[in-house]
Amino acid sequence: MQKVFKQAITIALTLGVLAGCAGEEESIQKAPLPVVESNFTPVKVWGHKVGSGVGQYFSKLSPAVGYGKIFVADRDGIVQALEPDTGKVIWSQDLESDITAKISGGITVSYSKVFLGTENAEVIALDEETGEELWRTSVEGEVLAAPLVDEGLVIVNTSRGVLEALDADTGEDKWRLSGEVPTLTLRGDSAPVAISGGVFWGQANGRLAGALMGTGQMLWQQPIGSPKGSTEIDRLVDVDASPVIAGERLFAVGYNGNLVSIDLRTGQPAWKRSYSSANNFIVAGNQVYLITDKDHVVAVDARSGTEIWQNKDLEYRLLSSPVVIDGSVVVGDSEGYLHWLDPYTGEFTAQQKIDDSGIAIPPVKVSDGYLVVTRDGQINKMQMP
Numbered sequence: 237m238q239k240v241f242k243q244a245i246t247i248a249l250t251l252g253v254l255a256g257c258a259g260e261e262e263s264i265q266k267a268p269l270p271v272v273e274s275n276f277t278p279v280k281v282w283g284h285k286v287g288s289g290v291g292q293y294f295s296k297l298s299p300a301v302g303y304g305k306i307f308v309a310d311r312d313g314i315v316q317a318l319e320p321d322t323g324k325v326i327w328s329q330d331l332e333s334d335i336t337a338k339i340s341g342g343i344t345v346s347y348s349k350v351f352l353g354t355e356n357a358e359v360i361a362l363d364e365e366t367g368e369e370l371w372r373t374s375v376e377g378e379v380l381a382a383p384l385v386d387e388g389l390v391i392v393n394t395s396r397g398v399l400e401a402l403d404a405d406t407g408e409d410k411w412r413l414s415g416e417v418p419t420l421t422l423r424g425d426s427a428p429v430a431i432s433g434g435v436f437w438g439q440a441n442g443r444l445a446g447a448l449m450g451t452g453q454m455l456w457q458q459p460i461g462s463p464k465g466s467t468e469i470d471r472l473v474d475v476d477a478s479p480v481i482a483g484e485r486l487f488a489v490g491y492n493g494n495l496v497s498i499d500l501r502t503g504q505p506a507w508k509r510s511y512s513s514a515n516n517f518i519v520a521g522n523q524v525y526l527i528t529d530k531d532h533v534v535a536v537d538a539r540s541g542t543e544i545w546q547n548k549d550l551e552y553r554l555l556s557s558p559v560v561i562d563g564s565v566v567v568g569d570s571e572g573y574l575h576w577l578d579p580y581t582g583e584f585t586a587q588q589k590i591d592d593s594g595i596a597i598p599p600v601k602v603s604d605g606y607l608v609v610t611r612d613g614q615i616n617k618m619q620m621p
Contacts, residue, residue, distance in 0.1 A: 267531075267551040269573065272587035281605060281617040282323035287314035289613025290596065294380065294423045295340040295355075298597045299607050299615065302345035303364050306602070309352065310613050313337025315362060317350075320602060323617060329367035331360060341379035341392065347404050353379025353392050359402060361390070371407035375400050376414075381427035381478065384435065387449055393425045393437050399445075401452060411452035416441045420468040422491060422514050427478040431500070436486055438475025444488045444496070446503060456503035461493020461512075474514060477526075482519040482538065489513045489526060497541060507541035516557040516598075523579065525558045525565050533558065533567060533577060545582035550575060559598040561606050562620050568595025572610060590616065 287310030290297055300307045305326060306318040313331035318324065331337040331352075341353025349370065350362040355378045361370045377394030384391040389410060390402045397417035401410040417440045426438030435449045442462060446455040463471035475490040485506065486498040495511040498504065511534065517526035523544065524536040531552050535544040554570035564585055565577040572594050576586035591610035600607040605619035 264552050266553055267549060269571070270549045270575075270584060270587070272575075272584040274576075274586035274588070276586055276621050278586075278588060278618045278620055281619055283617075284308075284318060284323040284325075284615045286310050286316055286613045286615060287312055289593070289609075289611050291611060293340075295338075296597050297339060297342065297609075298382070299600050299609060300343040300345045300350070301600065301602055303348070305364070306607065306615075307343050307345055307350055307364075308609075308615055309339050309343055311337070311339055313339060315339075315343075315350065315352065315367065317364070317367060318615070320617075323615070327367040329362060329369070331369070341381050341383060344383045344385050344390075346385035347388075349385075349404065351383045351385055351390055351404075353381075353383055355380070357394070359383060359390060359392055359407065361404070361407060373402055373407035373409070375402075376412065379425075380423070381425045384428040384430055386430045386435075387433070389449065391428050391430075391435055391449070393428050395425060397440055399428065399435070399437060399447065399452070401449075413447055413452045413454065415439045415443075415445065418463075418471075418473075420472065422472060422474045422476055424474070424476040424514060426476050427516075429479050429481055431481050434500075436479050436481075438477060438479060438488060438490070440474045440476075442473030442475060442490055442493055444475055444479060444486075444498070458488075458496070458498060458503055458505065460488055460490035460496055464492070476514040477516050480517065480519050480524075485538070487517070487519055487524060487538070489517060491529060495524065495526065495536065495541070497538070509536065509541040509543070511536075515555070518558055518560065520560045520579070525560070525579075527555045527558060527567065531555045533565065533582065535565075535579065535582060544580075547577060547582040547584075549584075554594070554596075556595055556598045559601070559606075561599060561601060566599055568598065568608070570594040570596075574599070574608065 290311045309315040317326040338355035344351040376398040377396030397415040399413045421440040428437035461473040480487045489495045491514045497506045512529040515527040533547040556568040572591040593612035
């Protein structure tokens with residue numbers, strides 16, 4: 237039943253229509269494309285297509301950069317290593333066996349391996365140099381977020397609320413920590429982060445949790461949001477965005493919840509502000525940049541939680557998470573546009589059409605440019621003019 241609920245809410249949110257218990261429907265209107273006079277136009281260095289991409293599925297597969305390569309994948313199981321300067325394929329591996337691979341969690345590169353998670357409740361490790369499959373382990377639930385690899389462990393947060401640690405060399409199960417999962421949740425899970433022997437992740441019950449990485453012993457849980465309202469949709473409180481560690485603070489945001497800055501030493505909030513989001517966010521310098529559930533782009537002072545600016549001109553355009561490139565805040569949208577915003581004012585500085593299939597993940601920075609991935613699997617390496 238829970239899986240059916242997840243599919244239903246995903247479709248509802250994607251179409252932009254939420255239905256209440258009494259059958260009332262609220263139509264959500266996507267903002268028209270803003271008219272922007274671009275101050276610059278990035279140039280395309282090379283392009284490459286990996287399989288069929290992710291289509292309109294939830295999968296938000298982001299490329300990974302490491303060991304002198306760019307690693308990319310599509311949902312059906314094609315994984316490739318590319319040469320950064322040319323986009324030439326170094327190796328290609330097809331992970332599909334008897335069923336579609338459904339890669340959704342990943343890609344993470346570490347310990348000379350490429351780690352991926354799947355909607356088939358598997359974690360897979362490949363050799364980064366050859367693409368050879370080294371091990372494949374079943375876990376407790378779908379893996380929708382990128383695995384964390386640290387201290388010889390691969391840690392995944394599954395759709396069943398289980399944080400599971402595997403041995404990075406063998407895939408052997410080391411420990412599991414189960415959490416509460418409400419009947420109705422958003423489609424997505426928080427990728428765990430780590431520092432100083434601790435692992436931190438968001439939960440579907442509206443809490444941010446911390447545990448000892450070596451043993452899985454719970455350290456603390458901090459509520460980011462609490463269920464409110466009369467319908468199950470109103471009461472969604474998932475913390476699906478990955479937490480961000482910046483200095484001695486841990487930042488987290490929840491759907492129908494709050495943006496919270498937490499002292500890592502005590503686990504107690506330093507400040508809390510009312511923002512609702514299920515998208516990953518970033519901390520750059522003294523500013524937090526996030527995308528709200530209405531697709532407003534917001535900048536918040538990381539020290540105090542004071543809002544600096546809010547841009548509402550991209551409302552309900554299904555934005556990607558933000559990223560900072562060459563001093564600008566950049567987001568992609570479902571129509572395939574990249575939007576560039578001034579980090580201090582939130583005003584548009586440039587706009588660029590990339591692909592009609594849409595952009596679901598933020599651009600990925602590389603040493604001499606950035607990568608833009610479209611839903612149909614097109615990988616473009618771009619550079620600033």
